Amino acid sequence: MKPIDRVTETAEKISSMEIRGAGRIATAAAASLKEYALAVQAESFEDFNQKTAVAADLLLKTRPTAVSLSNAIRMVMKYKADDIDGARQAIATNADRFIENSQKAVEKIGQIGSKRIREGDTVLTHCNSNAAISVISAAHKSGKNIKVIATESRPRFQGITTIGMLDQMGIETELIVDSAVRSVMNDVDLVVVGADVITANGTLVNKIGTAQIALCAREARTSFMVAAETYKFSPETILGELVTIEEREATEVLADISKYKHVRVRNPAFDVTPHQYIDLICTEAGAISPEMSYLIIRERLGWEMKVESS
Ligand code: RUB
Structure with a gap:
């Protein structure tokens, strides 16, 4: 080859x-x-x-x-x-x-983030994020008795990968359909999700459904934490660039759409969670508030150099 x-x-x-x-x-x-x-x-x-x-x-x-x-x-x-x-x-x-x-x-994110999980906590996670699972796994390894609620994460069912990983670690887990999030939120102590992108103002772009979960968490006064390596922060957003949301194939949602005449399937893979709904972003450089995202972009990703050369 x-x-x-x-x-x-x-x-x-x-x-x-x-x-x-x-x-x-x-x-x-x-x-x-x-x-x-x-x-x-x-x-x-x-x-x-x-x-x-x-x-x-x-x-x-x-x-x-x-x-x-x-x-x-x-x-x-x-x-x-x-x-x-x-x-x-x-x-x-x-x-x-x-x-x-x-x-x-x-x-490192696991070590830092796990300090926010207390003995006996129930943690809700969405999709399948290595960084989020690292936080959960570190809490479990440190001897805390915790429970996880994992969403299916339609249409690609990444939640099934998540429950498999948690099961291997011996962590007690409940699987729910995505629409059950509000029904269980009163039992949740902390939501932990990963990130595809974090913008300069601390907005999170992550798996479709994350924004609804953050809204539910806010309404139920449940803490919402993002676990993300610093390379998930977007330097381009400092220059005003918008994040492109990937739209995937309709067949991921509905295998055969040919029998419908007036139906179109929409399949955005990610959504946008405003920074107001995020309590903490846990990175390898420390646990920060979303408002500090600009500093991560400047100090860890060398944004200033980029501006000088443009
Ligand atoms: C995966 C997803 C994850 C983030 C973070 O989407 O949204 O939450 O990528 O994951 P997809 P990680 O399945 O469409 O790639 O922490 O593992 O980087």
């Missing part, structure tokens, strides 16, 4: 959601770029730079919402080198560093 075909293969796995979740797609993209950079044949340095840029673009286009992809690709592709070999090594080193930091971040 040609090196570019391997990148296409990874890109297809990300588009089809065989590889999914903002963190996992970012690390898969970083690993794919490393593999490509080490294997691709190039006639000149310019040719190498051009080819790697094409590969990066292939990966970038797979899931339009996840800023983790563009941040990962930017971090991996940020290199200074004089020749092809230097560039290959720099990309490989950057990718390794990104993947390692990403793993450490999830662990």
Whole structure:
């Protein structure tokens, strides 16, 4: 298989959601770029730079919402080198560093976030987020007796992956349909979800249904926490960019729509939760209020450099 075909293969796995979740797609993209950079044949340095840029673009286009992809690709592709070999090594080193930091971040988020879970708490989670599960798992490992309520997360049922992971850890879990969230919210002490994107003003973009859960939590006075690595924050939003919400195939919702004449299925994959509904964002750099998102973007993602160079 040609090196570019391997990148296409990874890109297809990300588009089809065989590889999914903002963190996992970012690390898969970083690993794919490393593999490509080490294997691709190039006639000149310019040719190498051009080819790697094409590969990066292939990966970038797979899931339009996840800023983790563009941040990962930017971090991996940020290199200074004089020749092809230097560039290959720099990309490989950057990718390794990104993947390692990403793993450490999830662990650290677990340690920090788990302090917000008390003995006997019931935690509600939505979709399947590594970062959110890290918080829950760290609380469980520290000996706290907790219970989890997990939503199905239609239409792709990522909640089934979540209950499988929690079951393996020996955590008592209840599965509910998405529309049962309000019915159970009075029994919930803390909602913990992951993030696809956090904007400069602390707005959260996450799996469709998250915004409704946040609203329910606010009404029931239940705390709402987001668990997110700092590369889930979007530097572009500082420049006024809007987050694109991915619309997926209608068939994910309704297998056969052909018998209806006047029906259209809408399938937005993510929604927007205003920062007012978020009590805490737990990152590897610490637990912050949504209002501090700008600082994360400036200090961890080097936004100021971006402005100087634009
Ligand atoms: C997954 C999703 C997750 C975030 C965070 O959506 O919305 O909550 O990506 O996950 P999809 P993680 O299944 O459409 O990719 O914490 O694992 O990065």
